[in-house]
Amino acid sequence: MSTSAQLRAALVDGFTGDDRIADPAWENAARAVPRELFAGSFFLPVAGSNPTAYHPVCKGEAGWLEQVYSNETLITQLDGRIRPDDVAGGTVTGTPTSSSTLPSLVLRMWQQLDTGAGHRVLEIGTGTGYSTALGAHRLGGAAITSVEYDPVVGGAAAAAIKAAGCAPRLIIGDGLLGDPDGDDYDRLIATCSVRHVPPPWLHQVKPGGKILVTLSGWSYAFGLALLTVTEPGGATGRFLPGWTSFMMARPHDRPPRQSLSLLPGDERPTRIDPEVISTWTGGWVAQLAAPSAERMGAGGQQILSDVATGSQARTMPDPGGGWTVVQRGPLRLWDQVEDAVEAWQAAGMPHQDGFGITVSREGQQVWLGAEGGPSWNLPI
Ligand SMILES: C[S@@+](CC[C@H](N)C(=O)[O-])C[C@H]1O[C@@H](n2cnc3c(N)ncnc32)[C@H](O)[C@@H]1O
Structure with missing residues (x-):
């Protein structure tokens, strides 16, 4: 057995608990597809750096293959242009814009998609092509179409997929528009996140078909939904258990902003402890309530800044206990967040899997508990 095959076998053998691959056909794919063809050179975060700095790990250097077979996400592009081979030693900061997602998550999502023989699958976000190749190995290349936004990323993926001996259909374009030539898909899987479910997907996947996608927003809170x-x-x-996050689909990402000036406004005591929106699901609830806001700060000192209206809210601890919120602008962001958090607290503070989603031509709502419960409109 080659070193690569040994490392691949060890990676798969290490998938235990929630990561265990239940379907032997997916396990075969995981044991067969060499990740090193896809990851090539990549960035790893520098522990403890803030803002996060990355150092390049270049193909072939000592420890490279072992790292390829770690169950980690390997970032392959920053800021839509910087690739690891562009950075000679040293470190670099930037926003991750393409990666090879951690293998256990890729495999879990393929299984959650509940796909099988005869299905036509549309994947959004080819990235390195690793997940595409796993899908093509399991379902056959003819079953898979994958769309990548970035032509450089898509070109590298095409070469890697070919080298792996797979032949899915690959498209360079905006996957939020779906497949420009096709419909009648049985399944759609997205490995980038979206602020709402793109309407073309709802016409290209057949009634009865499924869509697996991570919903996110400009406060970078996430929920993985199976529709x-x-x-x-x-x-x-409904939203699924777990802690899945993905980089945002590029057209849905937050517009760049200049530095933020915190301005005076109306003051009142808060009804909730602001810290709650620093938690995984509390942040999700806050994002549902203020969907065009960016959230900064932490603990008792939260800052919400609405990208659409410039409205602001910020909280601060009071010397005698409790917290004050200062709000200004046409949206009372904290009022919205507080109402949503109180509804969530009244429901027992469930994880994202306590929420569901309904999409129609009229709009898209995320609801808590069951349809008809407290709900929030997604921004379209
Ligand atoms: C997390 S990576 C994909 C990981 C990949 N599936 C893998 O296993 O290597 C997300 C990818 O989505 C792509 N992307 C972002 N917005 C997109 C869009 N609107 N349409 C298609 N691809 C998009 C990014 O360029 C990036 O390559």
């Missing part, structure tokens, strides 16, 4: 298409333009589903 069933109910009719052209409509779908319903």
